Amino acid sequence: MRNTRTLTRRAALTAATVTVALVLAACGNDSGSGHPGGHGSASSASSSTGADAAAAAHNTQDVSFAQGMVPHHQQALEMAELAADRASSAGVKGLASRIEKAQGPEIRTLGGWLTSWGEDVPTSSDSTTESMPGMDHSAGSAMPGMMDGSDMDDLDKASGTDFDTMFLTMMIDHHEGAVAMATTEKGKGLYGPATAMADSIISTQTEEIAEMKKLLGKS
Template sequence: MRNTRTLTHRAVLAAASVTAALVLAACGDGGDDSGSGHAGGHPSASSPTRSAASTGAHNAQDVSFAQGMIPHHRQALEMAALAAGRASSPEVKDLAARIEKAQDPEIRTMSGWLTSWGEDVPASSDGSAESMPGMDHSGRSGAHKMPGMMDGSDMEKLEKASGGDFDTLFLTMMIEHHEGAVDMAGTEKDKGRYGPATSMADDIVTAQTAEITEMNKLLDKS
């Protein structure tokens, strides 16, 4: 009788152990399922990264756009910086400040693109148009061949002007400068591949076309 009770007790313990093992296994499987859920989520989470990588491809036009627009923008900043101490029109000073605010960040952004692509970032000028890449008239493409760029004599005239004369000269030169930038940006929109670059080009066309209209109105008033 005692043996029977002992065997029965052992059978109960064995059954309980099996049940516990099954419960633990089930919990473990649930944990694995949860982990698999996360793992399963990673591909979808990383899909945007893969998508960004594919849409982040660039071509030679994107490089040309950035390498050309950087010195183009830098010259616009040089011109705009002169307005604070030389312009007489509050509207001209305000326009110059807006040009600086818009184009300086764009220079930094384009420089970042070129660096990430392993391409050369145009060297900063020392304040004169001649020091910009390509201004040595060596025959290589450069700033002097970009539409709307001013040469050294143009910049010298602007630096020497003041008051109403400065306003008129600044507006006249900046209109031409903007028209060149719009032309360059239009080429990027048509032939570029890198999404952020074509998007910036679109912004440049929109913003600078509006500023050309504004400057023409200011010229009519002067």
């Protein structure tokens, strides 16, 4: 009897020990897997969300700049495309080509920003006489430097040296308008990539204005 009781007690103790060990192991595994996947993932997601919010921070001036610069650039491309067949000056053709290469990608970038902000993306430069909000120019006036339909028709009909002179004169005004818009964005915009683009526009187009004046013999 004594031996039987001893064996029974030993068996019970062994079973209890194994049960405790299994419970502790399970808890340890739950804690280990839960900690990196729980707190760590939440922290990472929070950091990612914060970074996205910071990158997307913008104000109404940024929206106005993008919505105004899209049609402004589109009209510059329309003018530049005419130069391939109508210009007689290699200098004018070279300038027009550079304008196309620079402003085409900028239009796509501006449109991407507007889409990410949930704003409308202008699709054409037909409304050349409409005033864009936030541009700091007099109410009712056109965006600075934009040509009207009559100007574009005249340029389309010109060729040779007449085209060169008309193109350069119009593009100087157009560039000066873009510089004015970019200057406003640089001073009042919030979105970093937009103010950086504005700075680039000011630098590049100011240099091109000087180049065009030389081609016109005005320097």
